[in-house]
Amino acid sequence: MPLTISTWNINSVRLRIDLVAKFLKATRPDVLCLQETKCPDDAFPLKPLAKLGYVHVATNGQKGYHGVAVVSRLPFEAVDRRSFCDKQDCRHVAVTFGERAGLKDPATLHNFYVPAGGDEPDAAVNPKFAHKLQFLDEMRSAAGLHAAPGARAILVGDLNVAPLEHDVWSHKQMLKVVSHTPIECEKLGAVRAAGQWVDAMRMHVPATEKLYTWWSYRAADWAASDRGRRLDHVWVSPAIGDRVSAMTVSRAARGWTQPSDHVPVTVKLEI
Template identity: 70%
Template sequence: MRLTLTTWNINSVRLRIELVADFLQSVQPDVLCLQETKCPDDAFPLKRLKQLGYEHVALNGQKGYHGVAIVSKLPFDATDIRVFCDKLDSRHISVAFGAKAGLAAPLIVHDFYVPAGGDIPDPEANPKFAHKLSFLDEMKSCEPLHPRGDARHILVGDLNVAPHENDVWSHKQMLKIVSHTPIECEKLLAVQSEGNWIDVARERIPLSEKIYTWWSYRAADWAASNRGRRLDHIWVSSALKDAVSDYQVLRDARGWERPSDHVPVTVVLDV
């Protein structure tokens, strides 16, 4: 069975529901993982998505901030929400696909929105940055994020860290900028290592090549300046390493009308 999965920080799902609809009609992923939905569960645009064939939705939202959702053509066998740093701030949801979706073996999808961390890369001076570092530490120690053996897991989302030199437009100029500071990169890579995760982008695209998934709203011309960062990630457990057949970043989405500052990132797997 071929599974197409997209992750996208939509930066308000209600504001951009027609962009979501256009994307779903064009790309037709089986599963769409959204972050920063900024929407309480009872106001999520379910009707519009169901009209498009996405009848299965797992929600963890809140009014005005954060929020994650998994939208699917395939039914879930189970859903789960984990709390990190003792904060009820809607940053994780996971679903299990199995017999109901026609799979012979379970497949778990985790959708994350890691804290951005504010502007000052000092945990003593900036509680938001301290929260981000603690969140990454808890991800590292979270046992359900340690798939072993033949466990088939996918972890996606806006992880708000660009961990490698060519995940940012200028490694040297970004070293003291939140999202690419050495401590953040070290902690995110420790999450990856502890869970034995495979970073699909860097498995398929050499570390020597630039990859971006986010461009700031502050740039007068985002395409001309091209000061991007790779904040949006797709990781797979070792059991799925050979299942990946394609990986795409839809850069053009950053130029759509009233876009998110993040673009959709899509993986295709044979599951």
């Protein structure tokens, strides 16, 4: 069956619930993964989502910071939440879809929000950057993120690293900017290699072409300057590496009223 999954760093779900609704009405994915929800679980805006048919929700949130959620039209078989770096930051939630969702074989979906890392790319002087590097190291070694042979898994989210040359507007100018430094790119690559994850977005847009999902609020005219980065990712396990039939980056959402600085990414899987 086809399964459509969208991922979006919404930068406050309560502030932008109308934009979430606008996107869901227009795109109708089966599942929407949100990051940076900035919302405790008991305050998550369930009613507007339920009115649109998204009645299955798994959250891992906290007041004012971080937070992730999976919003779905399909029921879950299981929900898992993990902590990293001995912190209580809410940066991960995973759900498993199975027979109740119409799947013959189960599929697990991980939703991540990796720390941004601050402004100074030096772990010795910037604790936020040190935290980011440790988080990526723990992702690499996490047993549950190493796909067993035949396992059907998807990993999405704001991973806060633009790893490839054309994932940023200027490779040379970004080498010393947090999100594209060599050590971050190396560590994210190690996470992907450890789990044998397939980069679903680059299956549809060659690595030689520019591909962005984020544009800074600081730009006077984000579209004209087009100084973007690909911070949001969709990875799939080898067992379904050839099942991604479509991929869309909803660039227009960056131009909506009071937008997030990220835009949604949607993939269609034939699983």
